[in-house]
Each structure stands twice: as C-alpha cells, then as structure tokens.
Amino acid sequence: MLHRIGSACGRLIWLLNGRLRRVTERNLSLLLTQESAETRQRLVREVLRETGKSMTEVAIVWSGSPQRALDLVREVRGQTHLDAALASGRGLIIAAPHLGCWELLNYWLAERMPLSIAYRQPQRPRFEPLLLRARGALNVEQVRAEGTGVRALYRRLNAGGVVGILPDQRPKRGEGEFAPFFGIPAMTMVLLPRLARHTGATVLFSFAERLADGAGFRVHLLPAPEGIADPDLAVACAALNRGVEDCARIAFTQYQWTYKRYSIQPPGRANPYAVGADDEE
Numbered sequence: 001m002l003h004r005i006g007s008a009c010g011r012l013i014w015l016l017n018g019r020l021r022r023v024t025e026r027n028l029s030l031l032l033t034q035e036s037a038e039t040r041q042r043l044v045r046e047v048l049r050e051t052g053k054s055m056t057e058v059a060i061v062w063s064g065s066p067q068r069a070l071d072l073v074r075e076v077r078g079q080t081h082l083d084a085a086l087a088s089g090r091g092l093i094i095a096a097p098h099l100g101c102w103e104l105l106n107y108w109l110a111e112r113m114p115l116s117i118a119y120r121q122p123q124r125p126r127f128e129p130l131l132l133r134a135r136g137a138l139n140v141e142q143v144r145a146e147g148t149g150v151r152a153l154y155r156r157l158n159a160g161g162v163v164g165i166l167p168d169q170r171p172k173r174g175e176g177e178f179a180p181f182f183g184i185p186a187m188t189m190v191l192l193p194r195l196a197r198h199t200g201a202t203v204l205f206s207f208a209e210r211l212a213d214g215a216g217f218r219v220h221l222l223p224a225p226e227g228i229a230d231p232d233l234a235v236a237c238a239a240l241n242r243g244v245e246d247c248a249r250i251a252f253t254q255y256q257w258t259y260k261r262y263s264i265q266p267p268g269r270a271n272p273y274a275v276g277a278d279d280e281e
Contacts, residue, residue: 002056003214010052014045020258021048026273027257031182046253053210054101054254061103069104070111074211078221081204086113091157091201095167095192095224097244098256099207101217102166106140108208108219109164116141116156117164118149118191145191157199165192167205168244168256173264179237182245187264193236196229203228205243209251222246 013020024047028040035043061069085092094109096102109115117140141156143149145165153163170176171189179188196203203224208217225246227239248255260273 001214002059003053003210006053006056007049008052009055010049011045013048013052020051023260023273024048024257027259027261030184030262030272043253047255047257050210050254051256051258057101057210058103061101061107066107066111069107072104072216073108073208073219074216075218076221077218078204078206081221081223082112085202085204086162088202089160091160091199092162093157093192093196093201093203094162094164095203095205095240095243096164097168097205097207097247098166098259099244099247100210100251100254101208104217105206105208105219106164109162109206110140113162114141115162115164116143116153118143118145118153119166120145120169150191153195154199157195157201163195163201165189165195167192167240168261170259170261170264177233177237178266179234179241181241181261184262185266185269186241186261188237188241190233190237193228193230193233193240196224197231197236200229203243205247207247207251210254220247220250 021044024044025040028043028047032040032043060072063069082092096105106115106117119142143152145153156163167189168181169189170187173187176187176189178185180186181188192203195201205222205224206220208219211218222243225239225242227235228243230236230239262272265271
C-alpha cells in the first residue's frame with residue numbers, strides 16, 4: 001500500500017514538473033547520451049516513482065519497530081563477502097550509496113554487528129534529532145563526519161569494528177577530489193579512501209533493493225573495486241565511484257538521480273544544472 005501511494009506521489013512529481021523532475025531529466029540526459037529522448041523520459045518517470053516509494057516506505061522503517069521492517073528483507077546476495085570480512089578482524093567499511101532503502105540497510109547491518117555510521121548534519125539542523133532518534137532504534141553509534149567524529153571512526157576501525165558511510169555525498173569544493181562518475185567529473189569524498197588506506201579495513205558496498213509490487217527488499221553486498229585504498233586519491237576516488245556505479249547498475253531507477261551530483265565541476269566546465277545549460281555541457 002505504501003509503495004502504491006509512493007508511486008502515485010512520483011507521478012504527481014512528474015506532472016508538477018518541478019525541481020526533482022528537472023534535475024532527474026538533466027542527470028539522465030548527461031549519462032544516457034546514446035538513448036532516445038523517449039527512453040530517457042520513460043526512465044525519468046520510473047525514477048520519480050521510485051523516489052516517491054522511498055518517501056512513503058519510511059513509515060514502516062521508522063515505525064519504532066525495527067523487527068517489523070527487518071521482516072521485509074526477503075533475500076541477501078553476497079553474504080559470503082560480509083562473513084569473510086568480519087572473520088578477518090581487520091575492520092570493515094560498509095559503503096552504502098543513496099540507492100534503494102538505505103535506512104532499512106542500516107537496521108539490517110545493526111542487527112548483526114555493532115555499527116558506527118558517519119553522517120553529515122542536515123541542511124535544516126532542526127531535523128537532526130529526528131534522524132538520530134530514527135536511525136538509533138538498534139543502538140547504532142552515530143558520528144558526525146567531522147573533527148572528533150572522524151577520529152572516532154579511525155579508532156573503531158583500528159579496533160576491528162564496522163563503520164557505515166554514504167559514499168556518494170558530494171563534499172564542498174576543496175574538501176574532495178574530482179573523479180569520474182558514469183564518465184562525468186564529480187566532486188567525490190576522500191574520507192572513505194583515507195579510512196581504508198590508514199586502517200587496512202575491508203570495504204564492501206551494500207544496498208537494499210526495493211522489490212516490485214511491495215514484495216519487500218533484497219540486500220546486496222559487493223566487494224570494492226581495486227584501488228579504493230590507493231595512496232593516490234585520484235585513483236582511490238575513481239575506484240570509489242566505480243563501486244557506486246556497480247550498485248546503481250543493478251537497480252538503476254532506484255538511485256537518487258534527483259540529486260545534483262555534478263553541480264561542482266573542474267575549472268573551465270560549466271555547472272550542468274545552471275539555467276540555460278544545454279545537453280552537451
């Protein structure tokens with residue numbers, strides 16, 4: 001029922017033709033240059049329907065009963081990668097892109113192991129207590145990805161613990177490294193590669209794929225691409241983005257294409273979301 005309501009919300013977002021639709025159209029026009037305009041528009045509509053589902057399904061995930069939400073996980077793919085990483089005792093970084101239901105993934109991981117998650121303060125600080133309360137239902141340690149919080153992440157990993165990070169949050173200019181994301185330069189976080197390099201932790205990518213017709217979710221665990229801990233940050237960040245791409249290709253329309261991922265560009269390249277930008281920028 002919630003996914004049907006969410007899908008209807010996505011259709012409304014399409015009809016209103018506001019910012020979410022325009023950003024999605026721009027992103028897909030940048031990425032899918034070989035596809036016809038009709039194919040891109042069909043995918044935009046699908047992305048917006050999935051976006052609507054992501055908004056309504058939190059009523060279950062944040063209902064106050066984590067087990068109720070966890071009962072919706074129907075399948076796990078890549079469990080052996082997780083088992084091997086935990087058995088190694090080296091520390092583990094879970095890179096969880098904005099794909100599918102990342103809030104449910106948080107619960108699924110926290111049920112199985114002590115977990116610290118790094119987060120960035122929301123643009124509207126008044127929402128921070130709500131997020132901390134909702135995400136902390138299973139006693140997850142939540143750490144701001146700044147200052148003393150980052151040092152806490154290093155300590156956790158050096159002690160063999162598990163840290164979860166959203167790898168595709170766009171850092172501010174000067175706080176990240178440009179690396180290709182689906183072939184387009186994107187400002188990319190350096191925190192995860194640095195954590196991996198300096199602690200020797202294993203990195204796995206993971207997401208909870210939304211199944212059709214409200215059937216539940218499928219958790220995926222994928223090994224990180226080669227080079228994610230390379231001392232050359234350009235190499236490491238390129239590997240990081242390849243890991244996000246590997247996940248997004250599995251459930252393309254469930255990725256957060258409503259996000260201005262490419263708004264910061266290298267010198268000489270225009271912001272592709274600027275008014276009047278054409279499809280060739």
